[in-house]
Amino acid sequence: MRKLLFLVLGGIFMLSNPVKAEDKIETEIALPTPDYESGRPLMQTLKERQTYREFGPRIINDQNLAELLWAANGVNRPDGRRTIPTARDSRDLDVYVLKQGGAYRYNPDRHMLELVNPAALRYTAAKQDFVKQADVLLVYVSNNKNREYAAMHAGSAYQDVGLYCASVGMHNVVLGMIDKDMLHKELHLNDDDYVIIAQALGWPKKK
Numbered sequence: 294m295r296k297l298l299f300l301v302l303g304g305i306f307m308l309s310n311p312v313k314a315e316d317k318i319e320t321e322i323a324l325p326t327p328d329y330e331s332g333r334p335l336m337q338t339l340k341e342r343q344t345y346r347e348f349g350p351r352i353i354n355d356q357n358l359a360e361l362l363w364a365a366n367g368v369n370r371p372d373g374r375r376t377i378p379t380a381r382d383s384r385d386l387d388v389y390v391l392k393q394g395g396a397y398r399y400n401p402d403r404h405m406l407e408l409v410n411p412a413a414l415r416y417t418a419a420k421q422d423f424v425k426q427a428d429v430l431l432v433y434v435s436n437n438k439n440r441e442y443a444a445m446h447a448g449s450a451y452q453d454v455g456l457y458c459a460s461v462g463m464h465n466v467v468l469g470m471i472d473k474d475m476l477h478k479e480l481h482l483n484d485d486d487y488v489i490i491a492q493a494l495g496w497p498k499k500k
């Protein structure tokens with residue numbers, strides 16, 4: 294009887310609050326192939342690389358997201374090796390993407406996003422106010438027993454992303470000041486996994 298009551302009440306709630314298309318949580322997001330011809334040349338990009346702590350409202354589309362994730366930790370050779378070097382080819386780095394619509398893990402082999410938590414974690418993870426303007430927060434995670442190596446791997450990845458941002462005119466800031474315990478819990482990480490660092494991303498404000 295109680296079950297029936299819940300079902301009826303649930304039905305009434307669903308009818309009075311229809312799920313909008315843009316509210317739908319996607320469990321997997323297939324990412325487009327990166328455009329390997331895009332962006333400024335390397336020397337100009339290096340000249341432009343810098344930290345920005347100001348972001349406009351423009352959303353980062355799937356094409357740019359695909360390219361910056363591929364820059365961070367994508368497969369760039371047929372044998373599955375990555376855009377970043379890793380000690381003993383350990384490939385231990387995981388990149389999590391906290392964006393509108395939930396938190397996802399980037400799967401480099403499938404070049405896809407896999408949902409880990411539908412909650413909007415991107416703004417609660419950061420301890421600085423300006424992060425609330427950023428569209429996307431990347432979180433770098435590893436389970437490497439050698440934490441020095443893991444930090445170097447994350448550094449390679451955030452530098453690749455920083456260079457990608459400079460090459461297309463996107464803003465980014467690396468963030469050590471984050472709530473690692475909350476992220477460990479909400480990203481459903483294993484006991485061996487640990488959060489290393491994060492990076493906030495967004496387009497600049499229109500001038």
Ligand SMILES: Cc1cc2nc3c(=O)[nH]c(=O)nc-3n(C[C@H](O)[C@H](O)[C@H](O)COP(=O)(O)O)c2cc1C
Nearest residue numbers: 342343344345346421448466467468469470471490
């Ligand atoms: C490992 C690391 C941690 C950082 N953590 C923060 C942070 O928590 N908050 C912040 O606003 N900037 C942070 N930054 C950005 C630095 O403050 C910034 O890189 C530095 O001021 C130099 O500026 P530039 O990147 O424009 O050359 C961090 C940078 C690195 C490399």
